[in-house]
Amino acid sequence: MKNCKVRLDFDEIKEIGQEGCNSKVFLAHDNQLDGEIVVKEIKKNPSTSPDEYFKEARLLYAHNHNNIVKVNYACEDDDNIYVAMPFYKNGSLKKRISNGSYLTVREVIRYSIQFLSGLNHIHSKGLVHFDIKPDNILISDSNEAMLSDFGLALYTDTYGFCTAQACYTPHITPEQLKGLNQTIKNDIYQAGLTIYRMVNGNELFYRQIPNTGNPMLDDVAFKRMISNGLFPNRKCYLPHIPKKLKKIIKKCIEPNPNDRYDNTLQIINELASINENLDIRYGRDTSGEFWEAPKNSYVYKVSLSQNADNFNIKVCKTKDGKTTNCVSLCSNNIDNTQVIPKLEAIFATL
Known part of the structure; x- marks a missing residue:
């Protein structure tokens, strides 16, 4: 040679x-x-x-x-x-969900199925990635999610176990905190956190991390929240996110690995079955929050604004440059306990 x-x-x-x-x-x-x-x-x-x-x-x-x-x-x-x-000009998934940018449910499902397909491939070869996060999922020039950064990856032993040498702190798993051996379910937990960030945006995720502690895992309360399944908040979602998608994320990030999915193919199959609120796009502006959704040649816009302690919901539809208010769907001066149920009822019609 x-x-x-x-x-x-x-x-x-x-x-x-x-x-x-x-x-x-x-x-x-x-x-x-x-x-x-x-x-x-x-x-x-x-x-x-x-x-x-x-x-x-x-x-x-x-x-x-x-x-x-x-x-x-x-x-x-x-x-x-x-x-x-x-070099991918689109950058990382983290870029797509930061600085006030949000994905539609259809985009969340599509990107998730793609990076989970890559993850399933390495799991089938006995490899655990150990660093699944939006930073390490790149978006190719053909708009495909690509799994990257195998710097922490390890092969499992005969019994499917291995021990991570390091971790990205906000995505540390309960079993890592307890010093237990890890399996592919470590990646499933981190994939669930990644999808949670995809549906809610990065800002909501980071707001839940305590500022005290340097590093943050010095914060005993934060470690307890992770171990007990209180971080991130399992009940905190944007109101247009389908219940089935929230249920998938919840199962991925169960504190007990035995309660999670057994493999990534199970997650992929359940994601592929979601057909609600696929194209509603969420955003924020100086007036408050809004959602836009196409339906029957119209683009519907749902706006939520705050007036002192109360909230206003306005719904309109636009076609060929002409905008019409949907008066029957609008609400004024409602309190915060009414906001989510009313928004969910509106999204069910779109």
């Missing part, structure tokens, strides 16, 4: 992510391919073997799937390891 040493040449354009204290991610121009790529740069440590550095690249290469980010190549110089991957 002939061993060849070659030169790879790329120019760093800008840093686009900080992966950890010993690595960074940047956008680069590949001078051989004359195109943009993403490069993960990992600083070498004398105590770490080369095999460990190339672990993530080898896992990505070995587990080829339509919903797993592909690796272009991996290489090294005297100081660093470089893993090159495709």
